[in-house]
Amino acid sequence: MRRLAGKVAMVTSAGSAIGAAIARRLHAEGACVVAFDWSGAEDGIVAELNELRAGAVGVRGDIRKGDDVRRAVATAVERFGKLDVLVNNAGIAVPLRRVTETSEDDFDRGMAINARGVFLGMKHSIQAMIETSPGSGSVINTASTQSIDGMANMVACCGSKGAVALMTKAVAVEVAPLGIRVNAVCPGPTGTDIKVNSSRTAVALPDEAKTQTGSRAVTVDEAAIRSMVPIGRVCGGAPLPAVMSP
Ligand SMILES: NC(=O)c1ccc[n+]([C@@H]2O[C@H](COP(=O)([O-])OP(=O)(O)OC[C@H]3O[C@@H](n4cnc5c(N)ncnc54)[C@H](O)[C@@H]3O)[C@@H](O)[C@H]2O)c1
Structure with a gap:
């Protein structure tokens, strides 16, 4: 059953990983x-989708730039006549660092992509929903478990994803009277490039961030996953190897 037949959806960071999976699913449901x-x-995803059924278009742009986001929303309206759904998914992992060692550049980059990008997506898509699909619309912001829990060495990630959670609530109450729903999803650790990259940054942490458990050194990243995910594996990933008690 195609539950989204007749709907038009925009997905930010649809080129890979979680965003690509969302784009495939929305398209499979008829959007x-x-x-x-x-x-x-994004060109590869669009080609893949159009091969199955026409109705996908790619827009290349930087989520931090209002003009790029406005152009993407305008493309939805020009090509498909309206915008019903925004999946505001673009986000990055800022290298794991103590607050005292987090650079201003890394902090600003995290806030710009994770928080400002979500703001820009809502700003431009909600205006288009009001104009082209009055009385309805749905925004789904990709937040994170970092939106809810404070985690060590993640001041920029928690700060920016925490902002996503409260922006979601603020805009949800603002536009609910217009019939537009605004929600967030909070994924836990998921086996994508973000996770690989943040694992790599783990080796840059001081030695005490690595713990010796049984006969094997455990990186802070593995230890963090174990403490965050009781089942002991990232979403879409294999279980971590068993660790013996010390
Ligand atoms: N992977 C995880 O463990 C995890 C956990 C919680 C939340 N999330 C969130 O899920 C979302 C997707 O994460 P993912 O793991 O699929 O990421 P990923 O790093 O695997 O892919 C990110 C995508 O975003 C695009 N992108 C990055 N910066 C961009 C920019 N400035 N403008 C436009 N596109 C840009 C990249 O090209 C890439 O296609 C992010 O918001 C992330 O914070 C991920």
Whole structure:
């Protein structure tokens, strides 16, 4: 059953990983899809979707730039006549660092992509929903468990994803009277490039961030996953190897 037949959805960072999976699912449910990404990988997703059924278009742009986001929303309206759904998914992992060692550049980059990007997505897509699909619309912001829990060495990630959670609530109450729903999803650790990259940054942490458990050194990343995910594996990933008690 195609539950989204006749709907038009835009997905930010649709070129890979979680965003690509969301774009595929929306398209499989019958929606027309605007796939936004800055990498060029959105072209591959769009080709894959159009091979199955027409109704996908790619827009290359930077989520931090209002003009790029406005252009993507305009593309949805020009190509498909309206915008019903925004999946505000673009986000990055800032390298794991103590607050005292987090650079201003890394902090600003996290806030710009994770928080400002979500703001820009809502700003431009909600205006289009009001104009082209009055009385309805749905925004889904990709937040994180970092939106809810304070985690060590993640001041920029928790700060920016915490902002996503409260922006979601603020805009939800603002536009509910217009019939537009605004929600957030909070994924836990998921086996994508973000996770691989943040694992790599774990080796840059001081030695005490690595613990010796049984006969094996456990990186802070593995230890963090174990403490965050009782089942002991990331979403879409294999279980971590068993660790013996010390
Ligand atoms: N993977 C996880 O463990 C995890 C956990 C919680 C939340 N999340 C969130 O889920 C979302 C997707 O994460 P993912 O793991 O699929 O990420 P990923 O790093 O695997 O992919 C990110 C995508 O975003 C695009 N992108 C990055 N910066 C961009 C920019 N400035 N403009 C446009 N596109 C840009 C990249 O090109 C890439 O296609 C993010 O918001 C992330 O914070 C991920």
